[in-house]
Amino acid sequence: xxxxxxxxxxxxxxxxxxxxxxxxxxxxxxxxxxxxxxxxxxxxxxxxxxxxxxxxxxxxxxxxxxxxxxxxxxxxxxxxxxxxxxxxxxx
Amino acid sequence: xxxxxxxxxxxxxxxxxxxxxxxxxxxxxxxxxxxxxxxxxxxxxxxxxxxxxxxxxxxxxxxxxxxxxxxxxxxxxxxxxxxxxxxxxxx
Numbered sequence: 001x002x003x004x005x006x007x008x009x010x011x012x013x014x015x016x017x018x019x020x021x022x023x024x025x026x027x028x029x030x031x032x033x034x035x036x037x038x039x040x041x042x043x044x045x046x047x048x049x050x051x052x053x054x055x056x057x058x059x060x061x062x063x064x065x066x067x068x069x070x071x072x073x074x075x076x077x078x079x080x081x082x083x084x085x086x087x088x089x090x091x
Numbered sequence: 092x093x094x095x096x097x098x099x100x101x102x103x104x105x106x107x108x109x110x111x112x113x114x115x116x117x118x119x120x121x122x123x124x125x126x127x128x129x130x131x132x133x134x135x136x137x138x139x140x141x142x143x144x145x146x147x148x149x150x151x152x153x154x155x156x157x158x159x160x161x162x163x164x165x166x167x168x169x170x171x172x173x174x175x176x177x178x179x180x181x182x
Binding site: 005007009010011021024027028031033035036037038039040041042043044045046047048049050051057060061063064067068069 | 098100140141152
């Protein structure tokens, strides 16, 4: 068994309203920042999966991303493998 | 001038309570998932900066991450360069 640390990046799909992104954009002038645009705000979930292989771990994370961590109607997600560590003493 | 697309990943610092992470962990048994642990939920902000150099763009993003996009008392952030595209016809 190994431990796999994944990140799930969830962002509003293109064309979907993003009120948090708009809020950030509207506060930029108050900070005298004029060079920033196209702000999108989403979620980042980091989690550890115990699995026999990277493929098995990926399947678990992908299932969670789809069913629990994102709303497929309005959000898209990307998976990112952060770290893989083999657990001690597999016999 | 070039356009730099950055991601700012904001996560609760270690030791800081993470109610959203706990909520995800508590819903795992209902999905019959037992191999997932150490869930942390944060934000991911993607934005585009126009700047003369990557260093200048990074400085802008770092300032925003510190002042607007994270709460340094309870959150840490990481910056990720996603894409750099030079704007057309700089004369």
